[in-house]
Amino acid sequence: MTWCYIGTLCHTPTLGTLELLNDHALLVDDNGFITGVYDADDDAVEDFRLTHPDSVTVFLPSHFLLPTFVDLHLHAPQYTYLGTGLHLPLMQWLDEFAYKSEEMLDADPALARTVYSTLARRLIEYGTGAALLFGTIKEETNIILADVFQNAGLRACVGKLQMDISSRPTYVEPSTQASIAAARSFITRCRALVADLPPHARLVQPVITPRFVPTCSDELLTALGELAAETGVMVQSHLAEAHDQVKWVQATRRKDDMDVFDEAHCTFLTHDELRRMAAYGSKVAHCPLSNAYFSAEPFPLREALELGVEVGLGSDCAGGYTLDIMNAMRHTVAMSRTREGRRTMQRERNAAHPRVTPLSVDWKDALYLATRGGSVALGLASGVFAVGAPFDAQCIQVTDDEGRGVGALDFFVPVPDQLDEATLEKWWCLGDQRNRTGMWVQGKKLL
Amino acid sequence: MTWCYIGTLCHTPTLGTLELLNDHALLVDDNGFITGVYDADDDAVEDFRLTHPDSVTVFLPSHFLLPTFVDLHLHAPQYTYLGTGLHLPLMQWLDEFAYKSEEMLDADPALARTVYSTLARRLIEYGTGAALLFGTIKEETNIILADVFQNAGLRACVGKLQMDISSRPTYVEPSTQASIAAARSFITRCRALVADLPPHARLVQPVITPRFVPTCSDELLTALGELAAETGVMVQSHLAEAHDQVKWVQATRRKDDMDVFDEAHCTFLTHDELRRMAAYGSKVAHCPLSNAYFSAEPFPLREALELGVEVGLGSDCAGGYTLDIMNAMRHTVAMSRTREGRRTMQRERNAAHPRVTPLSVDWKDALYLATRGGSVALGLASGVFAVGAPFDAQCIQVTDDEGRGVGALDFFVPVPDQLDEATLEKWWCLGDQRNRTGMWVQGKKLL
Numbered sequence: 001m002t003w004c005y006i007g008t009l010c011h012t013p014t015l016g017t018l019e020l021l022n023d024h025a026l027l028v029d030d031n032g033f034i035t036g037v038y039d040a041d042d043d044a045v046e047d048f049r050l051t052h053p054d055s056v057t058v059f060l061p062s063h064f065l066l067p068t069f070v071d072l073h074l075h076a077p078q079y080t081y082l083g084t085g086l087h088l089p090l091m092q093w094l095d096e097f098a099y100k101s102e103e104m105l106d107a108d109p110a111l112a113r114t115v116y117s118t119l120a121r122r123l124i125e126y127g128t129g130a131a132l133l134f135g136t137i138k139e140e141t142n143i144i145l146a147d148v149f150q151n152a153g154l155r156a157c158v159g160k161l162q163m164d165i166s167s168r169p170t171y172v173e174p175s176t177q178a179s180i181a182a183a184r185s186f187i188t189r190c191r192a193l194v195a196d197l198p199p200h201a202r203l204v205q206p207v208i209t210p211r212f213v214p215t216c217s218d219e220l221l222t223a224l225g226e227l228a229a230e231t232g233v234m235v236q237s238h239l240a241e242a243h244d245q246v247k248w249v250q251a252t253r254r255k256d257d258m259d260v261f262d263e264a265h266c267t268f269l270t271h272d273e274l275r276r277m278a279a280y281g282s283k284v285a286h287c288p289l290s291n292a293y294f295s296a297e298p299f300p301l302r303e304a305l306e307l308g309v310e311v312g313l314g315s316d317c318a319g320g321y322t323l324d325i326m327n328a329m330r331h332t333v334a335m336s337r338t339r340e341g342r343r344t345m346q347r348e349r350n351a352a353h354p355r356v357t358p359l360s361v362d363w364k365d366a367l368y369l370a371t372r373g374g375s376v377a378l379g380l381a382s383g384v385f386a387v388g389a390p391f392d393a394q395c396i397q398v399t400d401d402e403g404r405g406v407g408a409l410d411f412f413v414p415v416p417d418q419l420d421e422a423t424l425e426k427w428w429c430l431g432d433q434r435n436r437t438g439m440w441v442q443g444k445k446l447l
Numbered sequence: 448m449t450w451c452y453i454g455t456l457c458h459t460p461t462l463g464t465l466e467l468l469n470d471h472a473l474l475v476d477d478n479g480f481i482t483g484v485y486d487a488d489d490d491a492v493e494d495f496r497l498t499h500p501d502s503v504t505v506f507l508p509s510h511f512l513l514p515t516f517v518d519l520h521l522h523a524p525q526y527t528y529l530g531t532g533l534h535l536p537l538m539q540w541l542d543e544f545a546y547k548s549e550e551m552l553d554a555d556p557a558l559a560r561t562v563y564s565t566l567a568r569r570l571i572e573y574g575t576g577a578a579l580l581f582g583t584i585k586e587e588t589n590i591i592l593a594d595v596f597q598n599a600g601l602r603a604c605v606g607k608l609q610m611d612i613s614s615r616p617t618y619v620e621p622s623t624q625a626s627i628a629a630a631r632s633f634i635t636r637c638r639a640l641v642a643d644l645p646p647h648a649r650l651v652q653p654v655i656t657p658r659f660v661p662t663c664s665d666e667l668l669t670a671l672g673e674l675a676a677e678t679g680v681m682v683q684s685h686l687a688e689a690h691d692q693v694k695w696v697q698a699t700r701r702k703d704d705m706d707v708f709d710e711a712h713c714t715f716l717t718h719d720e721l722r723r724m725a726a727y728g729s730k731v732a733h734c735p736l737s738n739a740y741f742s743a744e745p746f747p748l749r750e751a752l753e754l755g756v757e758v759g760l761g762s763d764c765a766g767g768y769t770l771d772i773m774n775a776m777r778h779t780v781a782m783s784r785t786r787e788g789r790r791t792m793q794r795e796r797n798a799a800h801p802r803v804t805p806l807s808v809d810w811k812d813a814l815y816l817a818t819r820g821g822s823v824a825l826g827l828a829s830g831v832f833a834v835g836a837p838f839d840a841q842c843i844q845v846t847d848d849e850g851r852g853v854g855a856l857d858f859f860v861p862v863p864d865q866l867d868e869a870t871l872e873k874w875w876c877l878g879d880q881r882n883r884t885g886m887w888v889q890g891k892k893l894l
Contacts, residue, residue: 345744
């Protein structure tokens with residue numbers, strides 16, 4: 001069985017490239033992979049329409065298809081208290097809010113299932129089709145998380161937290177050895193959860209997740225590195241996020257985060273450290289909202305991109321107060337323009353700032369980071385409309401049948417028959433859930 | 448006739464003070480003024496409920512009343528292209544988008560009425576009860592703007608733009624004398640529009656509005672100053688907003704904006720200039736989103752507040768891409784925390800930064816700026832629930848009848864019977880139009 005979707009496609013195959021393809025068609029096989037990208041009037045599409053009229057979906061020019069968003073950094077158990085307690089410095093906030101919430105879910109599997117199911121439903125509303133998740137320390141709770149996301153039809157990399165050291169005595173793994181054993185066991189069980197499914201239907205996978213340097217002994221970090229090499233499982237963590245965290249690591253280990261290991265935030269990295277990350281193939285989850293709250297330094301986004309570091313966006317729930325990756329895109333641009341302003345002024349005042357090209361990114365760059373950038377960082381083939389890629393898409397409606405804007409969008413001069421970049425930019429600035437009328441992951445309709 | 452509203456009240460009478468008054472009652476007279484603020488079980492309330500049962504509205508504990516938002520800086524004609532064209536530097540953006548849109552409305556009164564009516568409806572959806580507006584240069588179009596807002600039931604200070612100099616030959620007033628005459632005529636006509644109404648029902652007023660230094664001759668600025676003194680009309684403008692604008696003024700006038708006159712943005716002000724503003728009684732519209740886009744420097748918010756400068760928030764439509772003052776509040780906090788991070792790092796690196804106290808503001812401070820701060824800046828009695836203040840309020844619902852969160856809000860532990868600060872903060876972070884179930888200005892229900 002093959003399906004055909006006809007309408008306007010919008011994607012960002014590479015950083016700096018926005019393709020707006022009006023009157024195009026995608027053919028999608030029964031496994032959810034794109035098998036053809038055509039002009040709508042191509043003979044192949046005409047033939048398909050004649051032979052399979054019931055498998056064709058035609059979107060009006062007031063709609064467009066966009067790859068789903070990828071959330072590269074989300075603490076699933078922290079969804080319980082999203083949007084509260086943001087007044088504290090990071091290390092104190094962790095103890096009073098984050099650890100406490102994680103501990104609560106580890107103690108109550110039914111509550112964990114409720115929270116994770118609500119989270120998955122909300123992600124679908126926000127157009128997020130894949131997420132790199134931090135879970136909790138208890139193996140069983142992370143299996144619940146993986147199970148919920150697999151059943152919700154969302155891609156998820158699930159990270160059982162490793163924490164053999166903790167500032168909160170009630171929330172810590174019993175020993176280094178127990179932590180290592182649980183990491184191995186979780187990988188086996190998470191993989192077993194989807195082992196009977198065909199490869200394309202396996203939406204969840206385990207990720208080795210040392211929380212961050214302050215909560216992991218050197219012995220644990222070494223063992224987890226070996227486990228990653230042995231199992232081929234990706235590793236995620238926090239790197240050089242907040243000033244108080246970086247200072248703590250320097251004080252206790254006499255070295256920087258970067259020298260302990262090499263992933264999310266990375267706001268305190270030097271040019272050389274970014275270069276090392278690029279060479280190692282490390283990826284960065286840029287979380288501009290939580291950075292504004294918890295990092296004294298903004299992430300050097302443009303510099304990282306220029307050095308070839310693979311970057312995507314993260315909500316950082318609950319350090320960031322919304323799951324909406326559109327919010328992360330908007331803060332990414334605003335933050336980058338603030339950095340660019342600072343560069344301009346520094347150059348003007350003392351000519352000491354060596355850089356001559358702008359540090360800012362625009363909405364198209366942000367769209368790349370939110371879609372293809374995140375997919376590339378996770379090693380996924382999604383985030384682009386191309387043959388062989390899975391059909392992971394969201395449908396956005398900008399005007400209704402009478403040409404009136406949908407949601408917060410208003411138009412006063414006639415909207416062109418063919419969607420244009422100005423209308424896309426308006427959606428980027430003002431769009432919300434009201435504009436999202438459909439979503440698919442691996443060809444399956446979730447919304 | 449008197450009305451009684453019973454439920455939870457939330458307001459910020461002063462900067463740094465959040466009052467959350469559960470089980471309270473407001474009495475509101477037929478002119479829309481608050482005549483009493485009571486505990487709900489006060490005898491006066493009991494008496495009123497017995498004698499006027501049909502005039503009582505009781506809100507469930509899942510709702511709260513908050514003063515309406517004030518938007519201190521909004522270019523009404525630029526609503527036509529909100530959320531487009533934000534890639535250009537300010538002076539170029541003005542010519543390619545702003546001036547062009549204003550010119551279009553000045554040429555088409557019917558379109559102007561449509562745009563302004565849509566704008567007014569959207570502001571009500573966003574909870575904005577009062578706005579300080581920039582219009583266009585044509586007198587008649589500004590009368591339409593005033594008329595639309597008066598009829599919509601919204602408070603508006605309407606500014607006919609003064610521009611006897613312009614970089615766009617097709618969008619400029621014919622002469623300095625014509626500009627001065629039109630300013631005077633607009634004040635007379637705008638006042639005449641509401642002269643037959645009782646004072647409390649006069650929702651619109653004129654504001655003298657030299658666009659900014661680059662578009663006004665010294666002769667015009669002098670004459671407008673005299674007109675302000677003669678008529679008692681407030682003056683609004685842009686001051687020290689963007690780097691390219693400031694440089695232009697310095698190059699052409701050989702002095703700073705501040706030395707030419709003294710209002711919105713003010714991102715390029717020194718400590719001494721802020722002190723002068725405080726002494727002059729000048730007010731600032733802080734527009735964090737458009738500042739991130741167009742100002743190379745962030746506004747020194749905390750410093751201005753400490754010096755006693757009256758500050759409110761502005762959307763700066765269309766330099767900012769949304770009318771939602773909740774967005775302005777969120778960017779205000781994020782921007783202030785970014786500045787605080789920079790201060791922390793500067794102090795650590797070279798101890799050259801003299802300041803020891805934080806530059807950040809929190810969500811409660813932002814709520815003050817968005818409500819009472821804006822009202823104070825406009826000389827309005829609104830923005831607070833107090834005897835003598837007009838009943839300008841919005842009703843926010845956080846949970847539904849089954850205790851489920853409304854809109855983007857989710858709760859996993861029971862929400863307390865009495866609204867608490869944690870729930871308010873969650874709304875502040877995540878709330879949107881779906882949470883807004885009512886709005887009143889001067890006692891009249893608009894939503």
